[in-house]
Every structure is written in structure tokens, then in C-alpha cells.
Amino acid sequence: MTRPRIPRQSDIARLAGVSQATVSMVLNDRAAENRIPESTQQRIREAMTELGYAPNIAAQSLRGGRSGLIGVHTFERVFPTAPDDYYREFLNGIEEQAVDSGLDLVLFASTQKPDGTRSIYGSGSNRMRLADGAIILGFEKNDDEIHRLSDEGFPFVFIGRREVEGLDIPFVTADYAAAMEPVVRTLVDAGHRTVTYLAAPLRALAQQERLEGFEAAIAVAEHDVTYRVEVRPEADVTADWVRAMRRSGSTAIVVETFDLARALASALADANLVAPRDLSVISLDDDPRGGGAFSHVRVPRRAMGRRAVELLLSVIEGVDAPTFAAPVHCEPPTGETVGAPAPAALAPSA
Structure with missing residues (x-):
């Protein structure tokens, strides 16, 4: 079976009644700088459609043109x-x-x-x-x-x-820094004055921006708020740890990632605690499974x-x-x- 010949720029030029150089200028977005009339450009585009021409994007890229x-x-x-x-x-x-x-x-x-x-x-x-x-x-x-x-x-x-x-x-x-101000304001308005910030061990720049934004928002809050940063892997977020947080005076936990939020949800269940009845919680990332168990900041992915x-x-x-x-x-x-x-x-x- 003979494969159909792929149309070339010379075929377009012949059908449109122009030179191959003119076709090339239109295909490479140089029609305006070479003052090619719109009517000529339209004839070339119609010829391309009639012939089923598709530009060789790899060749365009090698020549320094745009591939799209x-x-x-x-x-x-x-x-x-x-x-x-x-x-x-x-x-x-x-x-x-x-x-x-x-x-x-x-x-x-x-x-x-x-x-x-x-x-x-x-x-x-x-x-x-x-x-x-x-x-x-x-x-x-x-x-x-x-x-x-x-x-x-x-x-x-x-x-x-x-x-x-x-x-x-x-x-x-x-904009993680700006996102932390309403987080702190929500907790302060609810009456919380002692907060635990549950941070991930892996300190990527996004995590660091969240923590810095949280600390900056605490510094300008309308009421004095005491906070502690707890850096813990998911395996160490247990029922015993949650109980210890409550005994230390924390009434709210800000949890940095959705992975830690999942671990915290399990720990609360194991400790027979319910948010917000026993402890308020805000997650700084929404769970891709569908929001997660807690109030959360939605990262606009x-x-x-x-x-x-x-x-x-x-x-x-x-x-x-x-x-x-x-x-x-x-x-x-x-x-x-x-x-x-x-x-x-x-x-x-x-």
C-alpha cells in the first residue's frame, strides 16, 4: 500500500499562487514585518486547510521559530x-x-x-x-x-x-504568608490564646513560608497568643501526643500539611477526642482526597x-x-x- 505524500510548503505556494518564501514567512509569524497583505495570508491559510498541511514543529524549533x-x-x-x-x-x-x-x-x-x-x-x-x-x-x-x-x-x-x-x-x-493572617484571626476571634503549630520534618520552602507567615500574623494579633512549634513525622502524631498537647494548655492545633492532618485525625479518634469540642484544628493544606477532616486553607493548585x-x-x-x-x-x-x-x-x- 502506497502512503499518501505529505504536503509541503511548495504545494501550498502553488495552490495559493504565491512564492514559497511568502508561505514560510506566514508560517513563521513574520507576515506583518514583511508587509504581506491579509488577503494573501488568508489564501495561504485556506490552501493549508485544503491540503491538510501540518507544520513540522521540530524543524520550526531548530530554526529558532515558535513551535506552539x-x-x-x-x-x-x-x-x-x-x-x-x-x-x-x-x-x-x-x-x-x-x-x-x-x-x-x-x-x-x-x-x-x-x-x-x-x-x-x-x-x-x-x-x-x-x-x-x-x-x-x-x-x-x-x-x-x-x-x-x-x-x-x-x-x-x-x-x-x-x-x-x-x-x-x-x-x-x-501566597502562603498572606493566607496565615485569616488563620490566626479565626483562632483569636474564637478565643484561643495557646496554640500548637504541628510542622513537617521536611522543611521545603512552601512549609517555611507557611511557618514564617504564621509567626508574623501572631506577632500582630490583637491579643497575645502563645504558640509552640512541634516538628514531628506522621508516625509520632499519636493519641498520647495529642493528650500531652492538651495538658500543656494548647486549645488549638495548626497542622502544616495534609499528610500530618490525616495522622492527626487518626490520633484524635484514638484519644476519643472530637474537634472542635475538645480541640480546635486548622490544616494549612487541603487534602487532595477531598478537603480532609478539618477546617483548612485551600491551596489554589x-x-x-x-x-x-x-x-x-x-x-x-x-x-x-x-x-x-x-x-x-x-x-x-x-x-x-x-x-x-x-x-x-x-x-x-x-
Whole structure:
């Protein structure tokens, strides 16, 4: 069976009655600078449609033209397979904004190594150059490769704040600092004056921003509030620990991550305690399974994905300086696990 011949630019030129150079200028968005009339551009587009022509995006990229592709890269395996995956909403937002912007997405999965990590330069060259730029997300990063990307002038944006020595990296993040003020105000208005902040051992920049924002909001609260920071892995959040917090005088717990919130929910159940009757709780992250057991701050993951595409397009166009950071607003805490302080006491026996 003979395969049909793929139409070429010369075929478009012949059908539209123009030179191949004119076709090339239209395909590479150089029609305006070369004063090609709109009527001629329209004939070329109609010829493309009639012939079923699709531009060779790889060749366009190699020539320095725009491919209309943006890449998504991670240094670890994060592309979701389940609806409750943490990264799913980021990717949903990226996809939505790409559709609105008339762009196609490339997920760079072939960069994965046998140990599950991913390398931009694993094959010796930057495979992401097939795209006009890339959004990078996930917890892991490779500083050497980020430096190399920057040296090449390849446009990229991180989701989540990233710090690499010697570089100013454009990134999108939730406005965690601003989100902590309504958290503290909610607790203070309910009458809480002694609060435990339950922090994750892994101190990523997002976690540090939450804690710093919480401490700043405490410092300017209308009433004096005493707080203690407890850094604990999930396995150490137990019924005995919750009882000890209550005996120490804490009437509320601010829990930093949804993983710790899950552990705290189990610990409260084991201690036969109920929020907010016995202890008020606010989580600083919503559980991707569906909000979680406690009042919580909703991290705007989908909005962050959309904003990352917008920021990347600005970087590609040179509109924003490379130091540009895009904080995304977090909604105030919602839920029903904050109430008036309960007397600190030994947990009732089961």
C-alpha cells in the first residue's frame, strides 16, 4: 500500500499562487514585518486547510521559530494516575490555560532514568528544546541542570518557589504568608490564646513560608497568643501526643500539611477526642482526597497551574524580568473544626 505524500510548503505556494518564501514567512509569524497583505495570508491559510498541511514543529524549533508547544518537566515521577493525586490539579490548570492560549503540551517522560528520577540532559542534549519553553514542577530539582538551562537562555518557570544559588528563577507560588493572617484571626476571634503549630520534618520552602507567615500574623494579633512549634513525622502524631498537647494548655492545633492532618485525625479518634469540642484544628493544606477532616486553607493548585502558563508566555516574550514571582491568592480557612477553647484536660477514657 502506497502512503499518501505529505504536503509541503511548495504545494501550498502553488495552490495559493504565491512564492514559497511568502508561505514560510506566514508560517513563521513574520507576515506583518514583511508587509504581506491579509488577503494573501488568508489564501495561504485556506490552501493549508485544503491540503491538510501540518507544520513540522521540530524543524520550526531548530530554526529558532515558535513551535506552539510548551513542555512540562519533573525531576521525579509525578504525573498522576489517580483523581486524588496531589499534582493532578496543577496539571489540570496547565492544560486549561494551554487550551485557552491555543498551545499544545509535551510531557517529557522519556527523560526518566532507571531509578525513577528524570534528567533534562540525560541524552546529552536538552530535549525540551522541541518546545518554546517549559514548566517544571515537583519537589526534586537538579541545580546543575537548572544552571545549564539558564545559560542556554531556555525559557522556564517553576511551580513552587525555588532557590538556586546564583540564579533568579521565575516561579508561581501560593501566597502562603498572606493566607496565615485569616488563620490566626479565626483562632483569636474564637478565643484561643495557646496554640500548637504541628510542622513537617521536611522543611521545603512552601512549609517555611507557611511557618514564617504564621509567626508574623501572631506577632500582630490583637491579643497575645502563645504558640509552640512541634516538628514531628506522621508516625509520632499519636493519641498520647495529642493528650500531652492538651495538658500543656494548647486549645488549638495548626497542622502544616495534609499528610500530618490525616495522622492527626487518626490520633484524635484514638484519644476519643472530637474537634472542635475538645480541640480546635486548622490544616494549612487541603487534602487532595477531598478537603480532609478539618477546617483548612485551600491551596489554589489549579490556579497556580494556569498562572504558570501565563508567566511562561511572559518569559518567552521577554515581558517580565526573570526575577518575576507570581503569588496566587489562597481562600480563607473553611470548615467547622474551630470553636471556643475547651478546658485542657486528660482525654476521657474510651
